[in-house]
Amino acid sequence: MPSNRYSPVNLDQGRSKSFTTWKRPLVAVVLAFLCNIESGMLAMGEWPYMSTIDHDAASTFFGYATAANKAAHVTFTFVFAIWAYKSSSIRIPMLVGRCITLVGCAMYILVEFIPTNRRWWMLACYVIFGVGFGTSPLLRSYIASATADDNRASAFALLSGANVLSVMIGPIAQMSFAGLPYPGFSIIPPYISIHIYTAPIWFAVIANAIAIVLTLFFFTDTEKAIEEQDASSKRISFTSIREQLNRFISLDVSWTLIAVVILEKMISSLFNTTMSVIVGPLMSSLYAQTGPQMLLLMGTAQIAVGFIAVGFTALFVVCDLGKHVSCRALFAFSNILMIAGYAITYPYPLISNPTQPFNETTRTGCNPLEYSWCDSQLVVNIVLFNCIMVVISGLAIPSTMMSLDTIYSKVIGNGDQSIMQSVFTLADSVMMIVGPIYGSAMFSSMGMSYLQIINGVIYTIGTVLWFAAWKWLQPYN
Structure with missing residues (x-):
């Protein structure tokens, strides 16, 4: 007799296939959300906090600090991309990026231990945050390789939705501590305390910890990423650079x-x-x-x-x-x-x-x-x-x-x-x-x-x- 296509066995197989298809992109979307919400929570309070704990901090210095953060982000976007390409793995660079950001969070919490010129310590934190955030673009390429043509648009729509949601939740989380003005209350006297400016960094630590756990136990490289490639295709040489430049110049555009x-x-x-x-x-x-x-x-x-x-x-x-x-x-x-x-x-x-x-x-x-x-x-x-x-x-x-x-x-x-x-x-x-x-x-x-x-x-x-x-x-x- 012909099999019943609506049998429990086939339904379970369909659900299993659907879960397998969406597991990787969903993990990537959650990771993108955690990375962006962390950035959104910290961004609004950076200038008020810097000007509060270091009266020598000027708007010009804050501009240079922000530029340094962006420069680190841009530079290490390429560094992590090259590393992921040459190692045929996105998982390890993602894990390293989250750990680097965690170090930046710890430094941010300890900023008031610095007796003077705290703005320079905060600048160093911004640079470290920029380095860690350099792994975020890898998630777009991961989603592209982890999805088929028929569901890729839906996966990227989820990614876009996660980014928008993080933009909204970050400020909400920051505003929820409006009733806890500086200097707040001490956790480890006299310099480690929770107040309107530092509360978001503790959430950032939690978000990073969750991201690290997800990366360790649920994030897996796709078959496309771990597929063996010819060694010469990974080698960066003057010859390959010259070939890429010639191909760029010869484009019919x-x-x-x-x-x-x-x-x-x-x-x-x-x-x-x-x-x-x-x-x-x-x-x-x-x-x-x-x-x-x-x-x-x-x-x-x-x-x-x-x-x-x-x-x-x-x-x-x-x-x-x-x-x-x-x-x-x-x-x-x-x-x-x-x-x-x-x-x-x-x-x-x-x-x-x-x-x-x-x-x-x-x-x-x-x-x-x-x-x-x-x-x-x-x-x-x-x-x-x-x-x-x-x-x-x-x-x-x-x-x-x-x-x-x-x-x-x-x-x-x-x-x-x-x-x-x-x-x-x-x-x-x-x-x-x-x-x-x-x-x-x-x-x-x-x-x-x-x-x-x-x-x-x-x-x-x-x-x-x-x-x-x-x-x-x-x-x-």
Whole structure:
């Protein structure tokens, strides 16, 4: 008799096959979530904590510290990628990256044991965090190799969802300790304590511990990763580098359009890379926000950004918005929205207020000994400023990323995607390093008004260039 395809045995086999298919990508998604939530919890409190425990910490120094973190991340992304390739294993580099991050967490907890110049110790922690976070891109390649073509899109959708969820949960976790102001209560007197700035690092330790356990006992290399490769294919030599360069030069692509899209990619990164480093000093000096107030405000804004970004993504996934809106029009819209944001939040003389005077006790307000522009700088209403920043971060930034990524992949066409996508990523990495240095230096020397003007002009130039290339971009719409 023919077998019953709905028999319990076949159902169990189907469930077993489904679990086997999804076990690896699900573990990778959970690891990505743990890595990102750790980063999100620490990011908001870095400037308030640094300026609290080291009064010599300036916004310019914080900019260099942030740039050092990004530089370490970019450098060790390549280091871990090469290691994973040459060892045919992602598991070991992932484990090492988590252990390195755990060391950074321990150093962060011990920062108040340092008697002076604590900002330098924190800079070292940021560098170590950047090194450990360099393993995160490996999870994307792992998911690609661990999934079949028919479920890969779903796996990457889960990864994207995990990233968005971590962006929202990180601030919520940070805000939950708003009622525990510095110096908090001691665990090991006199320097190890729990308060609004250090509580997230203990969660980061727990997240790292869970990630290490998952990597040790549940994360396994895929057959593609552990497959034996020819030794010569792993050897990095001048000959192989020269061959790759020649292949890169000989690609049949529109180099002019590629240059335009890469330049637009760098310009579009300007807002994130500058605002991420100056938002803390801006809130404390221009709006006289204390550390707890700042974290509550920034956390609420970050959660709102997450909801907008989720809604925007859902429009593309559920409503097929991508079929009705062209990518070049979407990018133009996002740039115009960015320019409008800078224009609306500019402190016009008749409708703006002066900065708050410096308070030595709370160390908030504009300190003329640190910023020469305190007497001339004006500020807009804090609610208006934050609402515009939320709209830009939740709508304009995702629009920019989605449209440029799509157009760039189409411009490349049948060319070598791996090489050209590496160039695209490199351009973004350069801005991750240069942007914080530029943003903090401009803010410290000239103030927020001039930074808004210069950034607005740069975005305007980028928009004009985009419209100049409009008809040549039409085939890749």
